[in-house]
Amino acid sequence: MTLAAEELPVSLRIDAGARRVRLDPTDPAFVQDPYRAYAAIRAVCPFFFWEDYDHWCVTSHAEVGTLFRDRRFGRDLRHVATRTELGWPELPAHVARFYAFEDHSMLEREPPTHTRLRGLVNRAFVSRSVERLAPRIGALSHRLxxxxPTSGAFDLLPTFAEPIPVTVIAEMLGVPVADAPRLLDWSHKMVAMYQFGRTRAVEDDAVAATEAFVGYMRSVVARRRGQPGDDILSLLLAAEQDGDRLSEDELITNAILLLNAGHEATVHAIGNSVAFLLGGARPRQPWFATPERTAATVEELLRIAPPLHMFTRYALQPLEVDGVAFRTGDKIGLLIGAANHDPAVYEAPERFDPDRPSVPHVAFGAGIHFCIGAPLARLELQVALPILFERLPHLRLAETPRFADRYHFHGLEALRLQV
Structure with a gap:
């Protein structure tokens, strides 16, 4: 791919010899189209040091997949070294409560703690359990x-893309759906902690949201203890594995993780998918002509327009990757968005082609931290998108969609459409 200089982010500077890159993740050109920058970087240094983040990153599909599975890297370092031993400063007091909450998350732990937590939660998300939700997702899609409105423009995100995943995950967990607006607000503020260039105000909002969310979930859990139901919270309260149970802190943290992860990414997977399909001269069939075609279309949409673009890991021991020496505690960024557009495995990666030879994308990660909600996210897309385009056959963009400045997430600010 040949890229004109004016098409690239103005902040992009590549030192191929040193394998170092300057690229402001808030650069408007990068926010709206990160794939041009990924391609330019990959062409000269696919494994590079991103100076703005102060850590190494990898762009190739093969290497991202390999590193996701490499057990020499992990999300948690406490079993190999203390912050003092790593030379890290102590966490600032004003965010300590946020990270104390995260300490109980299976996403942030390594085996054996991760194995125990994920094993207890996983049974609710296996494909055969999730598939039973298809009628509910379909009915909800039709109701939304x-x-x-049949005239004028509307925003698909709050009217369709947000209510489906938040309703489904709330019902699965046993949390009142009527509380969804509060849950969404808390979730957005907590997830903002992972954005580039967060401010003190963002941190304070995230801590306050965390404490409010934890307090709310404690009350929900207390009710469930006395009145168990057919939901994940009740299952987790009763679950035992090798004589072990989730502590209340583990239960609450991982329930919040499921609520946050169960809708944040899926909202933008729906929004990105619809924006992409409406953004070009693409015939509407046979996107969803058959279940098989629908599944292939959804996988190609997840590949070409993923909502998460970076997943970070820490070296758990001294090691070398691509000639780069890593010390224990050094961070690496696995660039999902770049890997999903790697021309080494996807011919003409910017072309939408549900019929392309099957090469698994990495939108859900890989290895032991592979997204536990992947079966549910796939089902929500496979059910909701065909219904949307069948019910609204003349759906079109009312204005050019714009992506929000919140890298390493890639989701729209709004999606204004007309029917």
Whole structure:
């Protein structure tokens, strides 16, 4: 791919010899189209040091997949070294409560703690359990479409993309769906902690949201202890594995993780998918002509327009990757968005082609931290998207969609459409 200089982010500077890159993740050109920058970087140094983040990153599909599975890297270092031993400063007091909460998350732990936590939670997300939700997702999709205005423009995110995943995950967990607006607000503020260039105000909001969310979930869990139901919270309260149970802190943290992860990414997977399909001269069939075609279309949409673009890991021991020496505690960024557009495995990667030879994308990660909600996210897309385009066959963009400045997430600010 040949890229004109004016098409690239103005902040992009590549030192191929040193394998170092300057690229402001808030650069408007990068926010709206990160794939051009990924391609330019990959062409000269696919394994590079991103100076703005102060850590190494990898762009190739093969290497991202390998490093996701490399057990020499992990999300948690406490079993190999203390912050003092790593030369890290202590966490600032004003964010300590946020990270104390995260300490109980299976996403942030390594075996054996991760194995125990994931084993207890996983049974609710296996494909055969999730598939039973298809009728509920379908009914919800139809109800939301019934409320869409037939004249004028509307925003698909709050009217369709947000209610589906937040309703489904709330019902699965046993949390009142009527509380969804509060859950969404808390979730957005907590997830902002992972964005580039966060401010003190963002941190304070995240801590306050965390404490409010934890307090809320404690009350929900207390009710469930006395009145168990057919939901994940009740299952986790009763679950035992090798004589072990989740502590209340583990239960609450991982329930919040499921609520946050169960809708944040899927909202933008739906939004990105619809924006992509409406953004070019693409015939509407046979995107969803058959279940098989629908599944292939969804996988290609997840590849070409993933909502998460970076997943970071720490070296758990001294090691070498691509000639770069890593010390214990050094961070590496696995660039999911770049890997999913790697021309070494996807011919003409910017072309939408559900019929391309099957090469698994990495939108859900890989290895022991592979997204536990992947079966649910796939099902929500496979059910909701065909219904949307069948019910609204003349759906079109009312204005050019714009992506929000919150890298390493890649999701829209709004998606204004007309029917």
């Amino acid at each position: 479409i019934d409320a869409i």
